[in-house]
Amino acid sequence: MNNTLYSRWIQLHNDSNLRKNLPDKISDSWYESFKANVDPTKSVPFMYSKKDFEKVKEKSKSIYIHANYVLERMYKCMPQSNLGLVLFDKNACLLKLYGSDSFMTWAKENYLAKGVVLSESVVGTNAVSLGLRHRQAISVVGEEHFSKFAIEIASYFSPVILELDKNEMIVYGGVAIIGPVSEKDSNLLVTAIAISREINLQMFWFNNLTTLTSAINGYGIIGVDQSSGKNHVLFSNKNLFDILSIPPVNIYYNTLEKIIDPSPKNKKFWKIINNSEIVTDMTINLSINNHQIYVSMSTTPFFEQKFHIKGLSIHLNSTERLNNLISNHTGNNARFTFATIVGQSENYLEILNHAKAAAFSSSNILLLGESGVGKDVIAQAIHNESPRRNKPFIAINCAALPKDLISTEFFGYAEGAFTGSKKGGNVGKFELANHGTIFLDEIGDMPLDLQATLLRVIEQKSFMRIGSNISTKLDVRIIAATNKNLMEKIKQKEFREDLFYRLAIIRINIPPLRERTEDILLLADNFIHLICERINKAPVKLSPEVKDFFINYNWPGNVRELQNLLEGTLQIYNDKTITLHRIQHYFDTAFQLYDPSKTFVPPERTSNTLAVNRDTGTSDEKEALINALNLNKYNKTRTAKYLGISRRTLYRKLNEHDLL
Numbered sequence: 001m002n003n004t005l006y007s008r009w010i011q012l013h014n015d016s017n018l019r020k021n022l023p024d025k026i027s028d029s030w031y032e033s034f035k036a037n038v039d040p041t042k043s044v045p046f047m048y049s050k051k052d053f054e055k056v057k058e059k060s061k062s063i064y065i066h067a068n069y070v071l072e073r074m075y076k077c078m079p080q081s082n083l084g085l086v087l088f089d090k091n092a093c094l095l096k097l098y099g100s101d102s103f104m105t106w107a108k109e110n111y112l113a114k115g116v117v118l119s120e121s122v123v124g125t126n127a128v129s130l131g132l133r134h135r136q137a138i139s140v141v142g143e144e145h146f147s148k149f150a151i152e153i154a155s156y157f158s159p160v161i162l163e164l165d166k167n168e169m170i171v172y173g174g175v176a177i178i179g180p181v182s183e184k185d186s187n188l189l190v191t192a193i194a195i196s197r198e199i200n201l202q203m204f205w206f207n208n209l210t211t212l213t214s215a216i217n218g219y220g221i222i223g224v225d226q227s228s229g230k231n232h233v234l235f236s237n238k239n240l241f242d243i244l245s246i247p248p249v250n251i252y253y254n255t256l257e258k259i260i261d262p263s264p265k266n267k268k269f270w271k272i273i274n275n276s277e278i279v280t281d282m283t284i285n286l287s288i289n290n291h292q293i294y295v296s297m298s299t300t301p302f303f304e305q306k307f308h309i310k311g312l313s314i315h316l317n318s319t320e321r322l323n324n325l326i327s328n329h330t331g332n333n334a335r336f337t338f339a340t341i342v343g344q345s346e347n348y349l350e351i352l353n354h355a356k357a358a359a360f361s362s363s364n365i366l367l368l369g370e371s372g373v374g375k376d377v378i379a380q381a382i383h384n385e386s387p388r389r390n391k392p393f394i395a396i397n398c399a400a401l402p403k404d405l406i407s408t409e410f411f412g413y414a415e416g417a418f419t420g421s422k423k424g425g426n427v428g429k430f431e432l433a434n435h436g437t438i439f440l441d442e443i444g445d446m447p448l449d450l451q452a453t454l455l456r457v458i459e460q461k462s463f464m465r466i467g468s469n470i471s472t473k474l475d476v477r478i479i480a481a482t483n484k485n486l487m488e489k490i491k492q493k494e495f496r497e498d499l500f501y502r503l504a505i506i507r508i509n510i511p512p513l514r515e516r517t518e519d520i521l522l523l524a525d526n527f528i529h530l531i532c533e534r535i536n537k538a539p540v541k542l543s544p545e546v547k548d549f550f551i552n553y554n555w556p557g558n559v560r561e562l563q564n565l566l567e568g569t570l571q572i573y574n575d576k577t578i579t580l581h582r583i584q585h586y587f588d589t590a591f592q593l594y595d596p597s598k599t600f601v602p603p604e605r606t607s608n609t610l611a612v613n614r615d616t617g618t619s620d621e622k623e624a625l626i627n628a629l630n631l632n633k634y635n636k637t638r639t640a641k642y643l644g645i646s647r648r649t650l651y652r653k654l655n656e657h658d659l660l
């Protein structure tokens with residue numbers, strides 16, 4: 001023990017006046033140490049057990065890792081020095097020492113070892129606890145220490161504090177230059193400040209990176225440090241866990257293998273990581289806890305020169321989320337809601353109520369009705385009313401797809417599935433619709449072989465991309481629609497009965513417009529309003545004759561026909577009122593048979609105005625019959641209904657006019 005130091009220390013303990021000469025913060029701390037009954041001669045630092053120290057280290061991982069990058073390099077610049085660099089956590093626990101062998105030996109003899117805690121209440125005044133308490137750089141040298149064990153130590157401490165904004169600071173710990181008192185040098189405090197700033201800077205950089213990555217919505221981000229040849233996670237964001245469907249855990253500085261299994265199932269992923277390959281939006285399949293997840297992956301290698309960190313930043317996005325975005329951006333989304341559907345007739349309102357109730361179940365729905373009655377509209381409204389409303393709504397017209405493309409269109413294909421197949425494969429409509437609704441329009445026209453595949457998919461609730469052996473779980477609500485008589489098709493063996501029953505769990509029959517007469521003018525007004533607004537025109541009116549004609553017309557093309565007629569008329573003419581004259585050309589047949597003197601009486605009406613001429617027996621009648629047959633595609637029942645006469649009368653008239 002250095003006698004001079006010791007006697008100066010004794011004097012400080014015995015003479016309170018002498019203590020007044022110490023720097024303010026040190027003399028205050030002596031006062032506090034007396035108050036805390038610290039025994040100056042006997043007290044030595046508390047030391048954590050090995051096991052508990054590991055826990056402390058885990059909690060201080062952030063400063064431990066980042067300071068290590070800086071301190072490792074720094075101490076190598078002072079190989080022969082008796083001084084060392086010592087890292088502390090925010091509770092003054094010694095985390096790591098950096099220095100020459102001689103420094104290490106000296107440190108051990110002076111109670112400076114991993115797991116030692118230099119708390120003020122146990123060992124009294126010391127630079128580490130004071131610096132942490134005041135959040136500033138402080139040196140405590142020799143006899144300035146309150147406890148005897150430390151009087152041969154010179155310590156220059158500077159805290160590592162991250163200032164997030166003016167009101168929020170995070171104290172992570174600090175770094176001290178420590179050595180025998182013989183090495184004391186007041187300039188060392190400036191050096192300690194510079195080192196702590198370097199650590200601060202690095203932590204700030206990574207903290208910002210983490211904040212930045214968390215703000216990137218939807219993307220799962222991981223940054224790995226590959227400097228040591230391993231893949232240590234430096235930063236990650238919460239989205240990553242959502243995308244991988246695993247609970248969020250602290251993976252900071254764990255190896256990436258902890259979350260993404262390095263098994264051959266993830267070969268493609270690991271090839272990219274291990275070769276630090278740059279990829280952009282590459283679709284890959286990941287196996288996470290035996291779950292298959294399709295992700296879109298991009299990577300960017302980084303090299304942080306200042307800190308000598310080389311690594312890879314990995315961006316993952318779930319293809320499901322991308323699909324959702326695509327379907328929203330391509331207008332493949334459901335616009336109609338029950339609030340925007342127009343209709344007031346009793347039978348239609350009943351249907352809407354039925355459909356609304358069906359929206360809440362997840363059962364498949366079959367929408368039946370003539371072309372243009374609004375099946376698509378109701379399918380959209382059901383989706384928007386259902387719990388799946390924020391998921392995709394994918395509509396697919398089964399009649400419009402070429403037969404040989406239909407399977408890949410439905411289920412997508414895997415990379416290399418056939419010559420010319422796209423890298424990464426292609427996503428199919430079912431995959432796009434996953435967790436949402438798929439609307440299979442014109443289901444009656446689906447080829448038989450695809451009906452079998454569809455049935456299998458419904459039964460197994462999973463599908464495989466064409467050419468792939470990876471099965472993807474499917475949770476999709478199917479709404480199918482047709483204007484065909486499926487029962488007839490089943491009889492003709494053109495539609496599978498088992499598929500019919502799978503699809504038609506809920507059946508909704510949408511009445512044709514001619515059976516919803518109260519809706520006609522309401523719909524017409526609605527279309528006029530929408531079209532005029534779109535083409536920048538003042539709203540126009542319908543003349544009373546047109547209204548009367550509309551109510552009495554048969555509307556074989558249903559709502560679509562009404563909409564198209566108004567669209568065409570409004571685009572061409574600039575009149576304030578649409579008169580019969582303007583629309584005559586469109587309804588040639590109907591006009592010949594239309595008699596405005598007969599007024600229409602809803603709701604008993606089952607026929608159209610054409611009945612007015614039924615008994616004239618004129619040559620007009622022959623022409624009207626021919627046109628009516630044409631309009632109803634030679635379907636006798638519909639033609640009879642259209643003309644408001646019985647089938648028997650129709651046959652008689654056809655016979656009379658030599659039309660049979």
Ligand SMILES: Nc1ncnc2c1ncn2[C@@H]1O[C@H](COP(=O)(O)OP(=O)(O)OP(=O)(O)O)[C@@H](O)[C@H]1O
Nearest residue numbers: 341342343370371372373374375376377483559560
């Ligand atoms: N109740 C309604 N309210 C507003 N617009 C409607 C309504 N019903 C149908 N429409 C409009 O009529 C047009 C035809 O409707 P939709 O396409 O839904 O008929 P569909 O029965 O699916 O026809 P298809 O069998 O030919 O596929 C659409 O433009 C739609 O916007």
